[in-house]
Amino acid sequence: MTAPAGPVLSPSVPALRAEFGAAVTRHAVSCSDTIVYVERDRSHDVLAWLRDTPGQQFDYLTDVTAVEYRDPERPLEVVWQLRSLPRKADLRVKTELAKAGPLEVRSVWDLWRGADWLEREVYDMFGIGFAGHPDLRRILMWETYAEGYPLRKDFPLRGHFSRAEQTRQALAANPEAHYSMEELSIADAFDELPADMRERLARGERGFLK
């Protein structure tokens, strides 16, 4: 089987344009992957439609990530990489967040449970909020990490604080205070968690997981 000549547009794009009209701002084909840009406020509708519509069936969320470009004028992008297991098809959906505006999109945790930790990682590294996420807190850096969001372009490679201050803060941390109640039994460290996290854990706010 020979590779198809030229860029091949995913048939999902005309279907999306017919369904959502101007909410699909533009699309592109790069390395035979189709990229669709959608408006921020409609991103959840578009993704839900892509998951549930017969003929689309994007039932697997490969990845959620974000991109910040070197050009300070360019907005941040949130990227959802979708996969349809029955159709063996891929689609990349992006939405742009102006740096001046609120860095927040709707969470897709209610569509794909796998978005839980992926969205937490994007929040941890870029500071992008996900409205509707059940437990949005840092996942790679520790709970009390105070230097900001490491993958943003305005974040210095060595961090904001001096090495001595970083070392002091790291040594002051309680190693057990990084995990939620479901992940480890941390009754001893409960009092050292931030107040809002204590409240969330005490309420058992993880939906059906509790």
Place this chain on the structure above:
Amino acid sequence: MGLTNPATEYTRVDGSTVSSVSPNWVTTRLDFLTNWARSNSLWPMPFGTACCAIEYMATAASRFDIARFGMERQSFSPRQADVLICAGRLPFKLAPVIRRIWDQMPQPKWSISMGACASSGGIFDNYSMVQGIDTIIPVDVYVPGCPPRPEGLIYGIRLLQKKIMGESLADETLRDEKLVAPSGLFLPPERVDELSEPFGNSVQQTRST
């Protein structure tokens, strides 16, 4: 004769002095016996975080076999360990963990910093990585390499054994380790900054600020 030697003054790291019986025939023979026993029954506490841990495993396995040097038992409990071997890079998130393991190890204890990352941060001169574990715990032997071959680690272990053979029970400053209270640092902050300074090629890299 040797038993009547006068007391000797030793100087501590912080400048204060401590007087102690000077070495004589009995203490030096006792030192030799103790050091011989200690250096030939070092139980390692492996703290493997990265590729150095693979080389450490190769060192422990049959071809290189550190059991030949008295390290028969891998002590995965710090309570029964003598030497902490940090094999691999140490992120700040793990700094309190290795500090706690070090505190749990009973004296006498030693540590080996295995590889470039554990010794200096290596190529990871960034926001998340400790720039040398000697800012967290005292280190006896640094093994260079990325990662060091088993021969390199064995050479480091032999150096540590040599160091132990030179220890003396009469030296009360030997295991002085004071925390710069109450921050948890065991070195003054300016010393940590100095140890963490970029060096080599790292100085030339472009930074966002």
